[in-house]
Amino acid sequence: MSSRQGPTLRELCVQALSSVEHGYDLLAPKFDHTPFRTPDSILRATTDALAELGPFERGLDVCCGTGAGLGVLRALCRRSTGVDFSTGMLAQARAAYPDATWVRADARAMPFAEGFDLAVTFGAMGHFLPAERPALFDGVYRALRPGGLFAFPVGAMPPPTSVAYWGTLGFDLAMRVRNAVWRPPFVMYYRTNQRPAVLADLTMAGFSASTVALPDGGITYQLVLARKPVTPSRSS
Numbered sequence: 001m002s003s004r005q006g007p008t009l010r011e012l013c014v015q016a017l018s019s020v021e022h023g024y025d026l027l028a029p030k031f032d033h034t035p036f037r038t039p040d041s042i043l044r045a046t047t048d049a050l051a052e053l054g055p056f057e058r059g060l061d062v063c064c065g066t067g068a069g070l071g072v073l074r075a076l077c078r079r080s081t082g083v084d085f086s087t088g089m090l091a092q093a094r095a096a097y098p099d100a101t102w103v104r105a106d107a108r109a110m111p112f113a114e115g116f117d118l119a120v121t122f123g124a125m126g127h128f129l130p131a132e133r134p135a136l137f138d139g140v141y142r143a144l145r146p147g148g149l150f151a152f153p154v155g156a157m158p159p160p161t162s163v164a165y166w167g168t169l170g171f172d173l174a175m176r177v178r179n180a181v182w183r184p185p186f187v188m189y190y191r192t193n194q195r196p197a198v199l200a201d202l203t204m205a206g207f208s209a210s211t212v213a214l215p216d217g218g219i220t221y222q223l224v225l226a227r228k229p230v231t232p233s234r235s236s
Helices: 009-016 020-033 040-051 070-076 087-096 130-143 163-181 195-205
Strands: 058-062 079-084 101-104 116-120 144-155 208-214 221-227
Touching (some): 009 020, 020 087, 040 070, 040 116, 040 144, 040 208, 040 221, 058 070, 058 130, 070 116, 079 087, 116 130, 130 195, 144 195, 195 208, 195 221
Parallel strands (some): 058 079, 058 116, 079 101, 116 144
Antiparallel strands (some): 144 221, 208 221
């Protein structure tokens, strides 16, 4: 699953039996050598798509991990901030991007208010159960200035005839069994963030949400674009 510089099977098992926060603290030094890091092709395609929607002054990477999304923000924004609740992941991100601002916080309770023009997140949506998405989206909504944009890629669900379909189904079922019999839980699901439900939750949070195609040459991705109204229709 990973390169020679990546974690061993034993290390992955220890991570999987930890909490999300502690698991990523353990994985952080080797995370960029795993397939869990967002591919550069997706990061480049997202940068190209967002470049047409700027300009942006300040950018926020939500659940920034080791900072892969900071490359997107650096290409689009003059100033960038990353937020994550894993100390280990933030340490790796800070070493890679020392000129950025780094904040340790839970994405479901972010301490920002109308300070950003653009917010992005990569590979993090599976860590939020459907019941937790409203808190996440409310926090991003508050963090954005009026007219600000929240963007993140989502992969299309593979067809039932594909190996990927049964692979993601098997992974999610295994995680449900693990979380039913082991504490603390490790929340990571591939099938709980389907595009229609995500768009509905963004709309409930006050965003105007849509998607555009994000070509990658492999899995079909859509880039979710959620715009905070210039004149908010809800209290922020």
